[in-house]
Amino acid sequence: MRERISRTGQDVGLAETPNPEECIAEFSGVSKSYTTGRVQFQALRNISCRIPKGQTSYIFGPSGSGKTTFLNLLGVIDRADNGSVTILGTRVGDLSDSAAADFRLRHIGYIFQNFNLIPVLNALENVEYILLRRGLSPRDRRERAEKYLHAVGLKDFLQRRPGELSGGQRQRVAIARALAGEPSIIVADEPTANLDSRTTGEIVDLMQRMQDEMKTTFVLCTHDIDLINGSGSLLRIVDGQIDHTERLS
Amino acid sequence: MIWQIATRNLFRNARRSLMTVFAIGISGLAILLFGGFVTSIWFGLQTSIVQEQGHIQIFKRGYQDYGAADPNAYTIDHYPTVIDTILSVPELRSKVAVITPQVMLGGIAGNQREDNSKTFIGKGVVPSDYSRMRRWDSWNLGIRQGDLPLRDDDPEGAIVGIGMARMLGLCDELRMTECKDPPARVLPPSGKGADFSDLIAADLPASQNRDTRPRLDLLAAGSGGAPNIVSVFVNAAQTQATRAVDNAMIMLPFEQARKLLYGDAQRATVVLVQLREPNENQAVKALIAQTLAAKGLDMEVLTFNEVDPTFNRVFAMFSFIFAVVSLVLAVVIVFTIINTVTMNVMERINEVGTVRALGFHRAAVFRQFLAESFLLGLFGATLALVLGVVVSKLLNSVGIQWTPPSNAAPLTIELMVADNLLLLGGTVGFLALVTVVASILPASKAVRIPIVQALHHA
Numbered sequence: 001m002r003e004r005i006s007r008t009g010q011d012v013g014l015a016e017t018p019n020p021e022e023c024i025a026e027f028s029g030v031s032k033s034y035t036t037g038r039v040q041f042q043a044l045r046n047i048s049c050r051i052p053k054g055q056t057s058y059i060f061g062p063s064g065s066g067k068t069t070f071l072n073l074l075g076v077i078d079r080a081d082n083g084s085v086t087i088l089g090t091r092v093g094d095l096s097d098s099a100a101a102d103f104r105l106r107h108i109g110y111i112f113q114n115f116n117l118i119p120v121l122n123a124l125e126n127v128e129y130i131l132l133r134r135g136l137s138p139r140d141r142r143e144r145a146e147k148y149l150h151a152v153g154l155k156d157f158l159q160r161r162p163g164e165l166s167g168g169q170r171q172r173v174a175i176a177r178a179l180a181g182e183p184s185i186i187v188a189d190e191p192t193a194n195l196d197s198r199t200t201g202e203i204v205d206l207m208q209r210m211q212d213e214m215k216t217t218f219v220l221c222t223h224d225i226d227l228i229n230g231s232g233s234l235l236r237i238v239d240g241q242i243d244h245t246e247r248l249s
Numbered sequence: 250m251i252w253q254i255a256t257r258n259l260f261r262n263a264r265r266s267l268m269t270v271f272a273i274g275i276s277g278l279a280i281l282l283f284g285g286f287v288t289s290i291w292f293g294l295q296t297s298i299v300q301e302q303g304h305i306q307i308f309k310r311g312y313q314d315y316g317a318a319d320p321n322a323y324t325i326d327h328y329p330t331v332i333d334t335i336l337s338v339p340e341l342r343s344k345v346a347v348i349t350p351q352v353m354l355g356g357i358a359g360n361q362r363e364d365n366s367k368t369f370i371g372k373g374v375v376p377s378d379y380s381r382m383r384r385w386d387s388w389n390l391g392i393r394q395g396d397l398p399l400r401d402d403d404p405e406g407a408i409v410g411i412g413m414a415r416m417l418g419l420c421d422e423l424r425m426t427e428c429k430d431p432p433a434r435v436l437p438p439s440g441k442g443a444d445f446s447d448l449i450a451a452d453l454p455a456s457q458n459r460d461t462r463p464r465l466d467l468l469a470a471g472s473g474g475a476p477n478i479v480s481v482f483v484n485a486a487q488t489q490a491t492r493a494v495d496n497a498m499i500m501l502p503f504e505q506a507r508k509l510l511y512g513d514a515q516r517a518t519v520v521l522v523q524l525r526e527p528n529e530n531q532a533v534k535a536l537i538a539q540t541l542a543a544k545g546l547d548m549e550v551l552t553f554n555e556v557d558p559t560f561n562r563v564f565a566m567f568s569f570i571f572a573v574v575s576l577v578l579a580v581v582i583v584f585t586i587i588n589t590v591t592m593n594v595m596e597r598i599n600e601v602g603t604v605r606a607l608g609f610h611r612a613a614v615f616r617q618f619l620a621e622s623f624l625l626g627l628f629g630a631t632l633a634l635v636l637g638v639v640v641s642k643l644l645n646s647v648g649i650q651w652t653p654p655s656n657a658a659p660l661t662i663e664l665m666v667a668d669n670l671l672l673l674g675g676t677v678g679f680l681a682l683v684t685v686v687a688s689i690l691p692a693s694k695a696v697r698i699p700i701v702q703a704l705h706h707a
Contacts, residue, residue: 072701075606077605077606077700078699078700078701097611098610098611101608101609101610102608103608104607105607105608105609108608110603110607112603114599116599116602116704118254118600118603118604119600120254120257120261121253121254121257125250125253128250129250129607130608133608133609181607
């Protein structure tokens with residue numbers, strides 16, 4: 001795994017990460033711990049790094065390394081114990097609960113491991129739902145949802161509910177939902193973990209294609225080295241610390 | 250879309266939703282039926298009281314407080330003046346259905362044939378007016394008491410309570426099956442009864458001596474304190490509201506009662522006013538009081554429930570029971586809804602986390618759960634309305650009867666549900682409100698779960 005990283009890209013340290021103007025997010029001395037019962041678990045330890053704008057960044061590491069915690073902080077659904085997370089110039093840890101929700105709505109798109117679609121809504125409605133708070137007219141919502149569902153290849157499945165779709169199709173709906181909000185960053189937490197290998201390839205290709213077309217910043221969290229394919233940057237986390245960063249070409 | 254999602258979520262757990270809707274519906278049915286019963290009591294009791302006593306009663310000032318001890322001092326001196334004064338006001342004339350004087354009296358009633366006598370409480374009424382009053386049914390409840398068995402052209406006629414008839418030995422003569430005359434009396438050694446009827450027998454006109462109806466002789470103190478006697482002939486015996494009244498009641502024509510107490514003086518104890526329309530009591534009462542005061546008549550004008558608080562007490566009792574029943578049912582609904590919403594929340598914590606991660610505020614998620622509870626309440630209320638109307642119509646067709654504390658005759662219970670918009674609307678609002686309130690706690694707990702924790706909830 002390490003060999004592949006070295007082979008495919010150029011090793012970069014934090015000092016060599018993009019300068020602030022080229023970054024969409026910056027972690028500075030971030031620590032985060034969780035308490036489960038009486039046990040305290042240190043998920044991230046004094047992490048500092050930058051996420052480049054308009055690229056795909058891969059957060060890679062073994063299970064329990066702190067990848068998801070990193071993504072949660074980047075997705076503004078959790079707060080750091082120490083340090084700061086700055087996204088698009090905003091210290092998101094200082095936002096109120098309500099302001100954080102607004103920030104997520106405007107700037108963050110989510111792709112979850114378990115798809116997390118609303119089961120009582122069909123594919124079209126699931127994508128439309130995220131646009132409800134955008135102030136779009138019903139017609140505009142419908143048109144935009146259809147556009148992104150067509151883009152992910154679900155033209156013929158608009159009226160199907162999640163229970164009537166395959167895993168790959170559900171994740172396509174989730175990708176369309178994330179894209180439809182036209183956010184600044186799309187965070188994807190193990191987006192292919194519940195998919196078979198063929199579907200995984202399709203979904204990875206789709207996300208890369210979407211990134212190429214839309215120039216949106218994708219941040220993918222994975223423990224699967226095969227998912228790291230294409231250009232962008234890689235950040236490896238081990239035991240809550242950044243073990244390695246690399247620019248992929 | 251909030252309602253779309255809410256509706257679909259209810260069908261997502263159709264069985265659970267159905268059970269909850271049934272629980273709300275059955276509770277609502279109980280509220281509607283009992284509410285219909287209380288409404289029926291309110292209207293029915295008021296109608297029966299108004300048929301007997303009118304809406305408004307006019308006394309000489311002080312009668313309510315002191316009249317029982319000194320009725321002569323608190324009698325209306327010239328009742329036609331009171332009636333004419335009221336009817337001289339066009340607005341009052343248009344609102345008054347019946348205005349009639351009454352005399353309340355007490356004394357001793359004797360049955361010469363049975364050599365029997367007993368104290369009585371009496372009421373002198375104008376038979377035609379009283380019969381008209383008994384036809385009042387402005388709420389269209391179908392309550393008919395029938396005409397009084399007294400006639401204006403039969404000044405010696407009378408009605409007694411069944412208890413009174415029994416004690417005075419009138420049962421056989423009246424051919425009553427529901428009462429029996431007392432056993433034969435043991436006469437004093439003189440062999441002659443102590444009945445005062447002998448005093449009047451010789452003075453009776455020949456026509457009265459030929460009357461075949463049972464005769465009672467009534468002895469009462471006149472206005473000057475001197476005893477006076479009149480004879481009446483009993484047409485019928487009727488059950489009265491309470492046993493004490495039933496054992497002592499005599500109703501006779503107004504003129505006969507007036508002559509017994511006041512001779513030729515145009516005096517009366519009370520003037521009853523029955524209105525055409527209900528719900529105008531207070532306005533008409535005020536206008537009457539103002540009119541009489543302007544004429545210099547020092548009268549006390551009271552509504553029927555001010556004279557006798559029984560109506561208010563009975564209604565307050567049933568209202569209290571209704572409130573307690575509603576409260577108990579509300580508790581049942583609250584726990585049912587809390588249970589349902591809690592289960593919904595537990596199953597959808599992950600969904601809550603997702604929606605919040607996508608940028609929805611806590612309030613939006615909170616509203617979503619409240620909307621679902623509101624729909625449950627609405628569906629339950631709709632079920633309650635349908636069941637309420639159907640069941641009330643079925644029960645009404647059975648014709649269940651009850652006798653209120655102040656009534657002599659039983660009232661048919663007409664559960665007033667179907668056309669009772671206040672009750673229907675109130676029940677729907679109550680059920681919707683209770684269900685929404687019940688969901689506040691579990692919904693607020695759901696939205697307080699941290700997003701990360703919610704997203705990883707199995």
